[in-house]
Amino acid sequence: MTQMGAQGFSRRALLGGAGAGLAVGAIGGAVGGRAAASPGPAAAPGTGAAAVPFHGPRQAGIVEPAQARVHLAAFDLAPAAGREQLRTLLRIWSATAARLTRGEPADGHENQIALDAGPCSLTVTFGFGATLFDKAGLADRRPEALAPLPAFPGDALDPARGDGDLWLQIGADDALVAFHALRVLQRQAAGLAVPRWQMAGFGRTPGATARPTTGRNLMGQVDGTNNPKPDDPDFAAKVFATGPAWLAGGSYAVVRRIRMLLDDWENQPTDRQERVIGRRKSDGAPLSGGPGAGETTPVDLAATGPDGTLAIAPDAHVRVAAPASNGGAAMLRRGFSYQDGLLADGSPDAGLLFVAFQADPARGFVPVQRRLARGDGLSRFLRHEASGLYAVPPGAPEGGYVGQQLLEG
Numbered sequence: 001m002t003q004m005g006a007q008g009f010s011r012r013a014l015l016g017g018a019g020a021g022l023a024v025g026a027i028g029g030a031v032g033g034r035a036a037a038s039p040g041p042a043a044a045p046g047t048g049a050a051a052v053p054f055h056g057p058r059q060a061g062i063v064e065p066a067q068a069r070v071h072l073a074a075f076d077l078a079p080a081a082g083r084e085q086l087r088t089l090l091r092i093w094s095a096t097a098a099r100l101t102r103g104e105p106a107d108g109h110e111n112q113i114a115l116d117a118g119p120c121s122l123t124v125t126f127g128f129g130a131t132l133f134d135k136a137g138l139a140d141r142r143p144e145a146l147a148p149l150p151a152f153p154g155d156a157l158d159p160a161r162g163d164g165d166l167w168l169q170i171g172a173d174d175a176l177v178a179f180h181a182l183r184v185l186q187r188q189a190a191g192l193a194v195p196r197w198q199m200a201g202f203g204r205t206p207g208a209t210a211r212p213t214t215g216r217n218l219m220g221q222v223d224g225t226n227n228p229k230p231d232d233p234d235f236a237a238k239v240f241a242t243g244p245a246w247l248a249g250g251s252y253a254v255v256r257r258i259r260m261l262l263d264d265w266e267n268q269p270t271d272r273q274e275r276v277i278g279r280r281k282s283d284g285a286p287l288s289g290g291p292g293a294g295e296t297t298p299v300d301l302a303a304t305g306p307d308g309t310l311a312i313a314p315d316a317h318v319r320v321a322a323p324a325s326n327g328g329a330a331m332l333r334r335g336f337s338y339q340d341g342l343l344a345d346g347s348p349d350a351g352l353l354f355v356a357f358q359a360d361p362a363r364g365f366v367p368v369q370r371r372l373a374r375g376d377g378l379s380r381f382l383r384h385e386a387s388g389l390y391a392v393p394p395g396a397p398e399g400g401y402v403g404q405q406l407l408e409g
């Protein structure tokens, strides 16, 4: 899984595609509950000028379409740091994220990497890992839902590349803008938090396709079609947490680094690849839909072919992952592809930085992954290599900082 569905649900999508992001910044109105940010003076028309406001009831980087570039990073509190240092850090980080998402230079540790670029839809999303709470003297405020994820069959997790006290998701439609934000935020953490791991990912660049379509992953599949949509009546119930009070309106992010065994996968004929997923590769249409089906044709898990067998195989990924197969469990998937060169055996170190937001991991990722790990035909071509679970607080109002309700509530 990776991107948002073809319908999209950003301010950009509402305004008619990637280029319309310009209008969001330029009109300066309120869109989706956030006051739109003004792009900095350097903003180029189109992708460069698109600005996603940092302040608002929800953090940015959850419902917006995945950008072309991402950095995922985790930090641990510095050995001598506690609650006060955490507060200082979150204030600095929030103020910086607000400036950078407006296309303005940072107030400290500015390094000029993005000086001549607009905001490029930059979003910075903050999350808190379970280990943060003891270190910051907040053990009594740790949500039960932040308990460590269970081990799943087939997991081959590297602890050095997972978990962490603090998590950042930095997305932008320009590589320099994204890296600038990462560097500045990392340098501003000096003495307060130390980097634990970092991963870089990518997705489709706005304008790369003639029609706005759901993105593809590195296996070549259209990925993100059956994500919950903000217009769905139960969208908020699936994606946003209702408690504890400091987290209400926030979410939980599950992050998994999933390597794809691309040499094996690419040796499979296309019809075999399609049966593994349950959708056509060319356009993402479900195999239950017949030749006239398209990407958004509803999946019919009961449909049979002329020979009486199920059109979507018993171990097809979309069958095993579907809410209908998992007691209604659902999540908003917002992943990115990654590639880090070659492994020692010459195979590509490439795959999916799976990111999924949900109201409660016990009603989202956990039951689905339990089932996938046992019965998904796709899992033969995947390796889960790193994992993290983070509480993602609600957004910060103008003048406030992310996590304020936790630290001062």
Ligand SMILES: C=CC1=C(C)c2cc3[nH]c(cc4nc(cc5[nH]c(cc1n2)c(C)c5CCC(=O)O)C(CCC(=O)O)=C4C)c(C)c3C=C
Pocket: 001, 002, 217, 219, 221, 222, 223, 224, 225, 226, 227, 256, 258, 260, 277, 279, 299, 317, 318, 321, 322, 323, 331, 351, 352, 354, 365, 368, 369, 372, 382
């Ligand atoms: C535990 C949750 C999931 C993991 C891990 C996961 C990994 C993964 N998925 C793909 C490719 C596709 N996934 C698709 C659909 C889909 N995947 C999940 C969950 C996980 N995927 C869900 C809940 C769904 C939706 C099922 C439904 O309701 O129909 C699809 C089909 C298109 C789509 O709907 O997005 C593809 C393709 C890969 C490559 C991967 C690990 C690398």
Ligand SMILES: [Fe+2]
Pocket: 001, 317, 321
């Ligand atoms: Fe999937």
